[in-house]
Amino acid sequence: MVIEKDRRMIRIDLQLIADMVVPGSRVLDVGCGDGSLLDYLLHEKNVDGRGIELSMDGVNACVSQGLSVIQGDADKDLFNYPNSAFDYVILSQTLQATMAPREVLENLLRIGKRAIVSFPNFGYWRVRASLALRGCMPRTKTLPHEWYDTPNIHFCTIRDFVRLCNNLEINIEKSLAINSRRLGSAIGSRTFAANLMGEQALFLLKRNSD
């Protein structure tokens, strides 16, 4: 028998993502890890959920708990999906690890009517301080890797990301800066404070075309 785990307890940043998803919708979680968010959405929000995960361990963990997950990666495996196949495509803490973040972002909003994207904010004051004062590549709780073994190859700040969305004519429906206590606050049109205080950022995006 499957041991029933407490589905109401998920990481706070995942909870913030889950809160953006309308119940009963079609969701693709890109980089779904061990499937915690997908499992939560499936059972608490009754979504039709799918996942893509790079690591085989993650995939096997997901499928063996009954989740529809394939082994694949955001750079290569989004092209196969048809337009508007999903209501939401989620990319949580993965954008900075992709080869071509811009193409990935465009693909997210091609196959999903909306995209939910979260990433570590490189404009966070501790990151800035590490570079400015210590002269070292930053290592924080959300960015624990050394520069030589990090999977994160395309860092951006909240301000950079907003600018890319503007360039791509993507609507930002909601945006949250998440501080070190994992509390979210709305970013709003003035990004200066959020870009300084937000350790992570979370965006709900919508295509401008419809």
Added chain:
Amino acid sequence: MENDPEAQANVFLGVQRPLRLECGVELKNFPVAYQTYGKLNTEKSNAILVCHALSGDQYIANTHPLTGKLGWWELVVGPGKLLDTDKYFIICSNILGGCMGTAGPREINPDTGKCWGLDFPVITIRDMVHAQAMLLDHLQIETLFCAIGGSMGGMQVLEWAATYPERLCTAVPIASASHHSAQNIAFDEVGRQAIMADPDWRGGNYQEEGTIPYRGLAIARMVAHITYLSEPSLQRKFGRRLQDRTAVTFGFDADFQVESYLRHQGSTFVDRFDANSYLYITRAMDYFDLEGRYNGVLGDAFRNTKTRFCVISFSSDWLYPTVESRRIVHALNSVAANVSFAEIESDNGHDAFLLEEPEFWRVLSGFMDGAAEHFGLPNYALSKTD
């Protein structure tokens, strides 16, 4: 029959309406031999069709009548096992063209009263699936909870999903492909040539002439068997170790263990398999080209499908490598089908699906449980409670 946990039956199908084969020939009043395990529930919602591979047959979880060995999927099918016969009603029929009781070259042609031999029409994977669907009609089962199979069994599963999507809740093609590659066809051709080069094959007429092309079929099996294993597993099992001797004999006896093993594989196979059947079945596999039928767009085979898929491959399988499974997954993604896909790390090669592979079982059982929950299958122990 339905009260027997393990039931064996033969039925004649196509009595009223013949089966029109892809080659154009109509097959009427033809036998299909099958086995069932477990019990069909009152909703008829717990039926699983296991599709067997080239050298398999309907004896998945009971003693084989010819070899006396355990069924080929004994590890997976049975009470309390992954495909739990206390929960599911499991059906496996000998494929069309086979040699364990279903119509094939070894069976009697009702028009002539003699063995079909090479007069048997060339059949395809699709024909096999049509025959299975006719069997389900006979059993009055409209919808399968699952069609599952490895290798050529997986091809039948894909064909099921393409041809009868409304009759299939879940589809599990394992270590399989949506078409035969040039390499697949090449190996099959070597096997067929070995059989046909055996003087005892007698132009396919060996049954009438009272011979058996043992050597040809054994060689075909030896070649094929190499493709079912992986280089590391061969190396691990045999290395360069010698067979019952301390030095090479400077002759052509089986000096090496691997030679002896292959000879054994070949000779035991001919005791239970028919050479002409081998020709027909490998031909059916070679002809299989699902995307070809859909003008090169595999996704079109699965458009609007409601079936849930679980595609599984094994890392060391070079006969149906992961890239073939991934092709299927991409096609399913292209039509936004519900699909899970896992590549299982294993050095057991293609044969891994038949062996003890805990990770494979873990993934498969998670998928089955998830699907059973999704499709509202009544939980466990149907036969225990009533």
